[in-house]
Amino acid sequence: MANERVVGIDLGTTNSLVAFMQGDKPVVIPGEDGLNLVPSVVALGPARESARPATLVGNGARNTLIQAPERAIYSVKRLMGRGVEDVTEELKFFPFRLVDNIQPGEVLRIRLADIEFTPPEISAHILRQLKRNAERYFGAPVTQAVITVPAYFNDAQRQATKDAGRMAGLEVLRLVNEPTAAALAYGLDRQKEGLIAVYDFGGGTFDISILKLHEGIFEVIATNGDTHLGGDDIDNLLIAIALDDIAGDTGTDLRRNPEAIQAIRKAMIDAKITLSSQPLARIDVELPLGKRYQREISREQFEQLIQSIVARTIGPCRDALRDAQLTPDRVDEVVLVGGSTRIPLVQRQVSEVFELPRRGKQPRTELNPDEVVALGAAVQAHILSGGSKATEDMLLLDVTPLSLGIEALGGVVAKIIQRNSTIPASAAESFTTGVDGQTNVAIHVVQGEREMAKDCRSLARFDLKGIPPMTAGMPRIEVKFLIDANGILNVSAVELRSGKQAEVSVKPAYGLTDEQVESMILESFDHAEADIHLRQLVEARNEADTILNAVEKAPSHPAWQLLQPDERAEIGSLSAELAVLRQGDDLQALRAGTEALDKATHRFAELMMDAAVASAIKGQTMQSADDKLGQGPAAPHPIAQAEFH
C-alpha cells in the first residue's frame, strides 16, 4: 500500500477524466476505448429478473441517452448539493426526472427507469468508472484521489462531491478548485512569478480565479464565478431555437419527445463545435415521421445568439479583480480552461476584459482546455503523496469563495469569515442563552454575500445541546467555525464557564448523513460484479456495430469489386454471424466474432487505401479522395478506432 498511486480526477459536468503523475509529467489515463474523456453520462442497462439493472458510464451510456432517455442522465453535476427550490430553472432545460414531493432542503432524488438515485450516487458511478480505468492501467488497486470542484462551489456542493468519492470507494485526500488545479498544471513547466487569471468556462460552471505566483507558492487572491453557467446553456439556447423553428415549419411540437430532443441536442453540439473552427455549420437532424430539420448557421449568427450568455462571465471577472484590488492590466497572464473557451467569441471577450490586445498579449491555451484541470489534479495528488523534485516547493494556498455567516436577530447575516479568505480559515463566536435554565441554543449558518439570511445559502442548522442550566445570559458557549483546506465547514463548541464540550448536532441542508452515505456504498458493492460484465458487453456491442455498419456500406465502394468472390462470401457470412451474436449476451463469442470479421476485411481496407491513393494520383484532389474514403469502412482500417456517437 505504501506506494499506492494517488490519482487526480476532474469530475466534470460534460466529461470526466483521471490523471496521474508519470515521472515529472502529469498524464491522462485513457479508458478501455482509448479515449481520455469519459462523458459524464450514466445509464441503466437492460432490466434483469433477479437484481437491479447494471449501470453504464461514459460512451457506453451515450446510446442509451438517445434511444431510451428515461434510463440515462447527463450533467448531474448541476444537481450536486442542491435543493428542489434551486433547480426550477434547470428543470426547464434538462430532462432530469425528479421524484415527486421532494421538500425544500432535502437531497434531490432522480429517477432512472423506476429506480431512484441521489446526485452523489450518480456521480459515484462516474468516479467508479474512472477508478477502474486507473486500476486497469496500473494493474493495481486505486483507493485515494484528489477530486476537483468548481471554485465557486458552496459547502453543500463540495460535501456532495466528497460523499460521491466515498461511495465510489475512494478516499478523497483533497478537493481542489478547478481553476487552481489548472494553474498548477501550467505552473509546472517553468517557475513563474507574477499575477495570473484563470478563466474556466466549462460545460456547466464558470469560474474566474486570480492567483499570485511566487517561488512555487500558488496563492489565490480572489475567486468568483457562477455555478450555473456553461456550455450547457449555449446548447439549451440552440435547442430551444431549433424546437421553435420546427414547430413553425412543420407544426410539430417536439418538446415532449425526449428522443427527438436528444437527437437535436447532439446536432446542436456538433454545430457549436464546428463553428469554433469553421465560418459555417450545417445542421441536419432526422425527426420522427420521416421529417428532417435542416439549416445552416454562420459564426456571426451563432455569436449574436450566444452573446448574452458569454457576457455573463464579465461581471464575475470584474468582481474578482475588484476583490483582488487590481486593475485588469496588472494581470500578467490569462489562462483559458474548459471546452467553452474554444469559442472564438469567448476568447475575444476575455482578451477585452483583461486588456490583452492593447498590451500585445494573448490568452494562454497551450494545454488542452479539456484536460488541464485533471492534469493539475494529478500534480496536487502527487504533492499530497510526498512529491518529488518536480513538485518541490509547490504549495497551493486557496481561498473560500463565499462568505460564511450566522443568522442574527431579525434574520440579518453576521459575517464571520469573509469571502476570499485563505483556507483553512477559522472564526470563533460566543453565544449565550436567553432564558433561565435553557440547555439548547440553535444556530443557523449560511453562506453568501447578501444581507439577509433568507437570501443566502442555508448550510446547516446547529443545535448546541447539553448546556449546563444557568441564569439567562450566563453561559458562554464558544463556537469555532473552521473551513478546512477542502473548503468544507467544520464546527465545534465549548461552554467556557463549565469548560464542557458542548454537543453539536448538525443538520446539514441538502446533505446526506454519514449513515446514508454508508448505505449507498454497500448498495453499489452489490452490483459491482454485474456492472463489469454489462459494461464489457455494451462496449463489445459498440465495437461490433461499428464494423457491421462499415461492412454494410462496403459493396458501394469500388474496392469491393477487387475482392475475390470467396473473400466477399466470407465477409458476408462472418457479418451475418456477428449480427446474431450482437443480439445475444455471450461476451467471449461476440469478441471472437468481431475479431474474425475484422481480420476478413483487412484486405478490403488495404484495397480501399490503394484506391484512394490511385485516385489521388489520377489528379483528383486529396480532399475528394478523403471524402470517398469516409464512405467505406472507416479508414485506414474498419476497426482502427471505434467512435461512439
Next chain:
Amino acid sequence: MQTVEGISAPAKCWSCGQEVAGGQPFCASCGKVQPPQQADYFAMFGLASKLNLDLQALEKQFYRYSRKLHPDVHARASQLEQNWSLAQASLLNDAYRTLKNPVERTKYLLRLEGVELEDPRGPGNLNPSKVPPDLLEEVFELNMQLEELRQNQKMGEDDPQLRRDLETARTQFVAQLSSVDEQMRSLWSGWDAAWDQRDEAGKAAAKEAMTALLQRRSYLQNLVRDVNETLGGS
C-alpha cells in the same frame, strides 16, 4: 477571543524535546508542527504588539510558515499532526489576514488591549447619539437629501441638482476618510513609541485616540455606503 498577556512561556517540542519559543507554531529544531496554543497573532509571527509593520517582510514570513504548517505538507503525517496542522494553518491564515489589513490590525490590537469595540455589524451605527459632534450638521443635511432622492426615485423623477449635491457630499466624506487614515498612522507611531518605552500613560492615550478614530471611520464609511447605494439605485 481569549488571549495571553504578552508572549507566552516557552514549551518543549513533543517530537525532539528542544525548546519552542512561546506562540511559535512549529519547532525550530526539527520542524514538526506543535499543538496549538493560545497565542496572539503578533506572537505567532514573533512580532511585538506594535502597529507599524513591514508588509513585505510579513508576507515573506507568511509564505515561509505556510510551507511548514499547511495541511498539504502533513497529508501523510499522523492524524494528530494533521489536526494540529489544520489548527495552526488556520490560525496562521487568520493572523496574516488580520495583520496585513491596517484597520483590522488596529482593531485587533485594541481588543487585545481590552478595548470593547462596538460590533461593526450592529445596527447602532447610525444612531444619532453616536454621531461625531463635528459631523452632526452635515449628517442631518445629508440624511434629508438622501430621503428626498429616494422619494424622487419612487416617483420616477430625477433632480440633477440633488444628485450633484450628494456626489459632492460623497467626495467630501471620502476625503475625510483618507484624512482619518492619515491620522491613524500617526497614532500608530505614538502607540509604538509608547510600547517601546513602556510608557503606560502614552499607551492609554493612543488607545483612546485610536478607538475614537475607528468609530469615526466606521461612521464615515457607512455614510459613503448609504450615498453609494442610493445614488447607484437610480
